[in-house]
Amino acid sequence: MHSYQMQKLLRPLQSTKTIGASFFMKHWGPYNVAVWDTAGEERFTGLSSFYCRNAGAAIFAFNLNCLKSFESLGMRFLPLLSSAQDSCLKIVVGTKYDITSPGSRQVSVEAAEKLALEMNANQPMEKLQKPPYFETSSRTGYNVDEVFEYILQYCLPYTSDLAIKPTHSKSTVNLSDVKNQTHLKENKCCT
Numbered sequence: 001m002h003s004y005q006m007q008k009l010l011r012p013l014q015s016t017k018t019i020g021a022s023f024f025m026k027h028w029g030p031y032n033v034a035v036w037d038t039a040g041e042e043r044f045t046g047l048s049s050f051y052c053r054n055a056g057a058a059i060f061a062f063n064l065n066c067l068k069s070f071e072s073l074g075m076r077f078l079p080l081l082s083s084a085q086d087s088c089l090k091i092v093v094g095t096k097y098d099i100t101s102p103g104s105r106q107v108s109v110e111a112a113e114k115l116a117l118e119m120n121a122n123q124p125m126e127k128l129q130k131p132p133y134f135e136t137s138s139r140t141g142y143n144v145d146e147v148f149e150y151i152l153q154y155c156l157p158y159t160s161d162l163a164i165k166p167t168h169s170k171s172t173v174n175l176s177d178v179k180n181q182t183h184l185k186e187n188k189c190c191t
Contacts, residue, residue: 028152055084056155057091059147060119064094064135067106073115089123089154091132092116093147098137127154
């Protein structure tokens with residue numbers, strides 16, 4: 001999370017862990033996106049449903065080298081999304097890709113993609129460009145940006161049509177109109 005927020009790759013000695021919950025704002029075209037990182041630790045589970053309120057997407061991370069962390073994703077974290085949007089996109093992310101070798105890997109790509117598709121069974125499949133599964137490395141930054149780009153493209157598709165443009169809606173006050181109305185009122189009171 002920290003490497004995405006800072007938009008730089010972290011060397012091993014600079015890497016920071018999330019303790020408790022971390023929050024930051026990210027700009028995506030005309031949108032300001034709030035990102036919460038609850039670290040997934042059991043001691044913070046009670047607070048996590050608060051952070052998930054009205055969430056449009058959630059990232060479920062597990063260690064590629066630890067089958068137990070993968071197996072606990074569904075039963076431990078899906079209940080936290082009870083207060084999220086019904087259409088909440090669930091992204092499954094295998095972490096520690098940089099230290100994963102064929103001998104240490106305990107979760108296959110196929111098993112993780114299958115879980116990601118099952119968790120998103122209510123999503124319109126035509127909107128998903130690929131299964132919502134990524135393998136990442138916080139240390140090298142591998143695939144970190146891609147996870148967030150995938151989420152933002154799904155939840156907030158950004159096109160040039162959405163670029164910030166001046167609008168003249170009922171909530172917009174055009175000061176030249178106000179000045180003209182004031183001038184008209186001043187003239188009417190004298191007649």
